Amino acid sequence: MSAAETAGGDRLVDRVRTELARGAPDAAFDRVATAQIAQRSSGLVVDSLSIAELSGALAAEFSGAGVLQPLLERPGTTDVLVNGAEQVWVDDGSGLTRAEVRFSTQEAVRALACRLAASCGRRLDDSSPFVDAVLADGTRLHAVLPPVAAVPTLSLRIVARRRWRLGDLDAAGMMAPGVADLLRACVGARLSLLLSGGTGTGKTTLLAALLAEAGPRERIVTIEDARELAVDHPHVVSLVTRSANIERSGAIDLAELVRQSLRMRADRVVVGEFRGAEMIELLAALNTGHAGGAATVHANSTRDVPSRLVALAALGGMPADVLQAQTASAIELLVHLRRAGSGLREVSEIALAPQPGEAPGANLVWSMADGPGPRARALRRLLRERGRQDDTVPELLS
Structure with a gap:
């Protein structure tokens, strides 16, 4: 994905976030409705398949792990590590390898870390710059913010999906x-x-x-x-x-x-x-x-x-x-x-x-x-x- 496409995606997410904020704050996340908001905000006209794809991406942004969600869902993944915007590493059971995923800015990494921490009822900010928590699906979250770390850093350990014998x-x-x-x-x-x-x-x-x-x-x-x-x-x-x-x-x-x-x-x-x-x-x-x-x-x-x-x-x-x-x-x-x-x-x-x-x-x-x-x-x-x-x-x- 080019820098222009990434920036455009970020702007679209911001527009959808603003549009959602005007509605009922405790409303359940509705993928199709959110995708339709995205269409209006971006001026796009898309078919039902595109709506599904767009709503899935927005669901990852608003209720999942954002750009990391596909890595977390990939079979065999045990760990996903983020060292700032430019470095994402994944372990699929055979050791750590560099993933192609990137964040647009360091602030985007920080925002994801803070949102994941908040979903666990934990605080992550300048006054409490690190957190160790467990997400709703059992994934272990550890995050550290600057100045404790040079860049926002996340460590996600995926709970075993398979019961091995x-x-x-x-x-x-x-x-x-x-x-x-x-x-x-x-x-x-x-x-x-x-x-x-x-x-x-x-x-x-x-x-x-x-x-x-x-x-x-x-x-x-x-x-x-x-x-x-x-x-x-x-x-x-x-x-x-x-x-x-x-x-x-x-x-x-x-x-x-x-x-x-x-x-x-x-x-x-x-x-x-x-x-x-x-x-x-x-x-x-x-x-x-x-x-x-x-x-x-x-x-x-x-x-x-x-x-x-x-x-x-x-x-x-x-x-x-x-x-x-x-x-x-x-x-x-x-x-x-x-x-x-x-x-x-x-x-x-x-x-x-x-x-x-x-x-x-x-x-x-x-x-x-x-x-x-x-x-x-x-x-x-x-x-x-x-x-x-x-x-x-x-x-x-x-």
Whole structure:
């Protein structure tokens, strides 16, 4: 689209906005009526197909994500990132690529960010220049305005539209041969799992697929900052945190939700991501009979998980030695994900939870690079103890 066409489109949108403002402010959005206003405002005479196209574009502008809406609706999109008017990036599951979409001005980016924030009941302006919120469809919104950022910046993370099963991820190439069978056995044995990896490596997707393998009579309670876990299971209860209101009161954090979940007759308690004090609450729960729980954490490898947990536990006032003792009995299996050079997400390491005094790497069960590790037999014995017979213990551990 040329600069002239973009400017003309912006003028048309302004005219329609002005025309709508003269009507009932609480009227429902009517695509055809809005398109007809656009015809009158622009002097265009269009047929019904053009009306549909025009009304769709205006709907995106007034009630959707504007020029970003087609990217958000594109199958496979997980993230859309905007670094000012000239840079829009999209991740379709294979890594970030530059999109052809552009904004006409920096003010247009700011206007979209403010409108999206307002739709969530959140404030975004000079006095409150950043926001973290969830849109009506579940999309996670983060926005930052100047002068905190050099240009208006948006990050949109799309909630999973598909409920993945472990077999789907295996077929998609996320796992080496035998890994899916091993993970399925670990879920069946009710091992407590901690998934690690960087941003966008598929931790939430894999966690949802693993939870789908739980027995159909089990009750799963998930706890998240934003509802992202799409679990194909008949009995899932989702709890989501709440931010403070404009008076800075009414916040409900992850730690409080973990405490509430313990009164909900949960068979498995799941925290979408460890970020701080809620880790202490979940470790306590896993040490008091709630086997089979799970969580995710940002880390570079299974070796880095212990130090990452120490740092997070410190936020809740838990000393490192107490954390190690709690972790050793509460978290049983570590699963690490990474992005390969091609951008493909893959399970790269599986390890037992490290024991106090254990050398780094000595807890490795399996790695993409080296195959079975020094603790492969230990996991095999653990699975047998949990009722997994020889014919169901994966050959990956042999």
